Amino acid sequence: MPSLLLTPELVTKLVGECLPGMKKPRDVIDRGCVGLALRLRPRGATWSFKMVRGGEERRIKIGTPAAITLDQARAIAAAARRDVNNRIAVFDGDAWLHKEFIALGLSEPTPPPPERDPQSVATFEEALEDMNFWTWEQAREAYLAEVKRTRRPDTWNDYRAMLHVEELAPLGGLKVRRITRSELSVIVAEMHESGRERHAEHLASVLRPMWTYLTKDHIRPKSGLGETQTMAGLRAPERSAGGAKPRANGKVPGTYVATPAEVGFLVAASRVGAIEGSLAVAMELLVMTGQRRRPISSALVEDFVPWVENPGWGVWSMGPAHRKTADRREDRHRHCIPLPPALWDRIQVQTERARAAKSPYLFPQIKAARKGGRVDGHMNAANMNHRLLDMDLRASPHDIRRCLTNTCQKRFRIARSDVKLVVDHAEGISSTDVLEGHYTDDDRLDLKAPLMERYVAWVDEQAATATLPPLAELRREIARRRREREAEGKLKTAARKAAKEEAEKAKVAPAEAQAA
Structure with missing residues (x-):
């Protein structure tokens, strides 16, 4: 390996020897700088710094003589030798060489990283914390x-x-x-x-x-919430002055009471077959007992039993799971309602119908909620609302419930506390009542029976005096209103869907315009 004291002229001469016909590459060691070598190859010459440590040769490729002068190459080699002696990494990548190029003015300094946006930093740190x-x-x-x-x-x-x-x-x-x-x-x-x-x-x-x-x-x-991050103070604004607004049919929510004519028409139509069998019995149970629609629709066959002490009567023994207030009160008592003989007879017929369908529910599910769905549940509570609309009655299930409470108090002068025994699932007793909660298992059937007997008899009177059109005509009218109601519902659904799609397009349009 030749060693020469290199000069700019000698470097030019040696570079001229780099021809395609060269036998093999060779290094020319510069006696003027320890570690600096000019490597000659058929494709050209390159400066390099090399040294041997522990029997292993290490090399840094510095650059070509066309780009780096002899003095610059010697300066870089001297810096490399100095840093190696000071145990500074020299041979690990290009970072060290780039630093020396900057010092000699051969490369532009690396621009400092842009300042980080405080908002972006805060967002990133928040996302990291929330991960x-x-x-x-x-x-x-x-x-x-x-x-x-x-x-x-x-x-x-x-x-x-x-x-x-x-x-x-x-x-x-x-x-x-x-x-x-x-x-x-x-x-x-x-x-x-x-x-x-x-x-x-x-x-x-x-x-x-x-x-x-x-x-x-x-x-x-x-x-990730803190112990005090509750929503205890979350409230809707106060209701507007003037009370509830009338609905499209003119009713003011919470105030309308089903009329005797409406109650009589509904029961009479249910009994003559204008309504489907199971739904007709559900409607009668709604009218006669004043219970909410959901306990009725989800009632179990096993909850209806004979009243042994009062032959001919039945009892609807409503479990806590079927009552609206039971969860909140942690109530495990059953709400029992006595059923007079005529009503009990119709319930028994419905019980046989449910057993024939092998359903645990008194009112089995009529059809699947969606195509391909299961049909092993109970009747949808909304069916009662829908059929009332199809019969062109203003009364809702809650309005029919009010008919029982108002009639018993205003017409029959039955005490408010006795009315609560039937319509209130808590039976008018506070949830904090210790006697009721821990020491009483009284179903109070004897106190409820007089009210049920009198009210059911009154409803039967209204049904007997109701005027119905011919059955075929009544069925046609109910079917027509049902078709109109369902068509109107589909139109409203389609309108809501279209409005939602338009709203989504309106949100996307400004973003697309800004991007363009």
Whole structure:
């Protein structure tokens, strides 16, 4: 390996020897700088710094003589030798060589990194901190699973519908720990301003217990919420002055009472076969007992038993799972209603119908909720509302319930406390009553029977005096109104879908225009 004291002229001469016909590459060592070599190859010459440590040769390729002069190459080699002696990494990548190029003015200094946007940094750090905590969707599903485990099926269905309303869509993807009461209050207030005041109150009443669940000690490691991050103060705005607004049919919600004529017409039509068999009996049970529609639609066959002490009568023994207030009160008592003989006879016929269908429910499911769905549940409670509309009656199930309470108190002068025994699932007794909660197992059938006997007899009188059109004509009218109602419902659904799609397009358009 030749060693020469290189000069610029000698370097030019050696570079000229780099021809395609060269036998093999060779290094020319510069005696003027320890470690500097000019490597000659058929394709050209290159400067390099090399040294041997522990029997191993290490080399740094510096560059070509056309780009780097002899003095610059010697300066780089001297710096490499110095840094190796000082145990500074020289042979690991190009970073060291680039630093020396900058020092000699052969390369532009690396521009400093741009300053980080404080907002971007805060967003990144927040996302990093929130990484392992629930999103809105995950928190919602966890809470609904808890509701399904601990509450009535109807409560779960109600909460699931409320927590999937369109107004909550902006919460999608957000970490639930970052959702503030202020954000939820705005959503509730906007729903209230749209005219759905009761709906807004209901939404707030569902969100509050959800946040209570999310702040429980064993849930907080998943939700990320602090112990005090509850929504106890979440409320809808006060209702508008002037009370509830009349509905399209002129009724003011919560005030209308089904008339004797409506009650009589409904029962008479049910008995002559104008309504489907099971639904007709459900309608009679609704009118005669004044119970809510959901306990009726989900009633079990086993809950209807003979009243042994009063032959000819039956008893509807309603379990806690079928009652609206039982979960909240932690009530384990059964609400029992005596059924007079005529009504009991019709219930027994329906019981045989249910058993023939091999259903545990008194009113078996009529058809699947969707194509291909199961048909092993109970009748949909909404069927009662729909059939009342199809019969052109203004009364709703709650209005029919009011008919019982008003008639018994105003017409029969039955004491309010006795009326509560039948229509109130708590039977007029406070949830804090220790005697009722722990020491009493009295179904009070003897106190309820006089009211039921008198009211059922009165309803029978109204049915007997009701004027019905011919059965065929009545059925045709009911079928016609049903078709019109269903067609109107489809049009409203299509209109809501179209409005939603237009709203989505309106949101996307500005973003696309800005990108363009």
